[in-house]
Amino acid sequence: MIEAWLLHKPQSVEYQPLVRSSIPEPDCGPGQIRVTISACGVCHTDVHIVEGDLVLPGLPVLPGHQIVGRVTELGPGSDRFHLSDRVGIAWLNWSCQQCEACQNGRENLCSSALFTGFHVPGGFTEQIVIHQDYAYAIPDQYDDVQAAPLLCAGIVGFRALRVAGVRPGERVGLYGFGASAHLALQILEHWQCETYVFSRSEQHRRLARELGAFWTGQAGERPPRQLHRAVIYAPAGWIMVEALKDCGPGGVVTSGGIHMSDIPQFPYALLWEERCLNSVANATRQDGHDFLEIASQKKLHTEIEVFRFDQVNQVLKMLKNSTLKAAAVLSRSC
Ligand SMILES: [Zn+2]
Numbered sequence: 001m002i003e004a005w006l007l008h009k010p011q012s013v014e015y016q017p018l019v020r021s022s023i024p025e026p027d028c029g030p031g032q033i034r035v036t037i038s039a040c041g042v043c044h045t046d047v048h049i050v051e052g053d054l055v056l057p058g059l060p061v062l063p064g065h066q067i068v069g070r071v072t073e074l075g076p077g078s079d080r081f082h083l084s085d086r087v088g089i090a091w092l093n094w095s096c097q098q099c100e101a102c103q104n105g106r107e108n109l110c111s112s113a114l115f116t117g118f119h120v121p122g123g124f125t126e127q128i129v130i131h132q133d134y135a136y137a138i139p140d141q142y143d144d145v146q147a148a149p150l151l152c153a154g155i156v157g158f159r160a161l162r163v164a165g166v167r168p169g170e171r172v173g174l175y176g177f178g179a180s181a182h183l184a185l186q187i188l189e190h191w192q193c194e195t196y197v198f199s200r201s202e203q204h205r206r207l208a209r210e211l212g213a214f215w216t217g218q219a220g221e222r223p224p225r226q227l228h229r230a231v232i233y234a235p236a237g238w239i240m241v242e243a244l245k246d247c248g249p250g251g252v253v254t255s256g257g258i259h260m261s262d263i264p265q266f267p268y269a270l271l272w273e274e275r276c277l278n279s280v281a282n283a284t285r286q287d288g289h290d291f292l293e294i295a296s297q298k299k300l301h302t303e304i305e306v307f308r309f310d311q312v313n314q315v316l317k318m319l320k321n322s323t324l325k326a327a328a329v330l331s332r333s334c
């Protein structure tokens with residue numbers, strides 16, 4: 001048996017919804033690998049899962065989808081990794097490769113996709129099995145806890161820049177400065193973009209300036225110049241409207257989150273001149289490989305706070321109340 005933190009009933013993070021439990025070791029089937037987990041990042045999506053903001057596929061749920069560990073068993077026919085290789089596991093756990101979305105390179109939109117820590121058991125435990133094709137090699141420059149936030153905050157944050165259509169040298173606004181945005185900012189620096197960071201927290205604005213932000217302020221404050229792209233990492237619909245006001249003609253506003261409060265009504269004049277509002281859903285393996293390739297060329301600074309696995313309920317509460325400095329990671333070795 002292994003230890004796992006299970007959700008039996010969705011409820012507010014105030015009530016410590018994850019329960020320490022013993023579950024059987026998962027079987028390692030054909031094409032799969034067994035991964036012994038050393039670290040697992042905690043993501044805002046985990047808060048939305050435990051509080052029942054997302055419609056859950058069934059109960060109990062074992063959340064956690066930014067997993068780093070080592071391969072400890074190869075299922076029949078698995079040859080992509082070797083025993084003791086270090087791998088990462090992200091939100092996309094499996095896609096059908098048959099549907100129209102999969103056939104068009106958009107497996108992130110696969111209608112039968114399975115997501116880690118949602119449809120299938122996730123990383124708030126000791127071991128996980130996954131099909132070898134959905135695991136990632138982790139760049140050597142990162143230790144386990146530093147690598148964990150790359151797997152969702154990093155990959156999905158990167159897809160958001162792609163969906164917003166960011167081109168090198170453009171002026172890009174990042175709204176909300178948590179785990180995703182601090183990695184996205186460094187990618188934008190790499191692309192020589194001019195970044196404008198909007199956050200309520202002075203601590204976050206300071207970190208943004210240290211990482212190279214051109215300008216920092218709060219949502220609702222107008223930046224000194226009109227933006228080409230705006231990416232929203234905060235789950236607040238009103239910020240979408242404020243970001244539209246910040247964009248010039250042809251500007252794109254992209255929402256990077258899985259859940260957001262309603263977007264208030266706004267005058268058509270804000271959308272006129274080919275401004276565009278869109279959203280990101282999940283990420284493809286190609287996004288993952290491309291992002292990790294950049295992360296291996298240019299060492300990204302992952303700002304993390306490390307906790308023990310038995311502190312997971314406390315971490316979810318801190319995440320919800322925005323009292324974390326940066327990305328939260330659970331570690332077996334602390
Ligand atoms: Zn599919």
Ligand SMILES: [Zn+2]
Nearest residue numbers: 043045152153
């Ligand atoms: Zn996530």
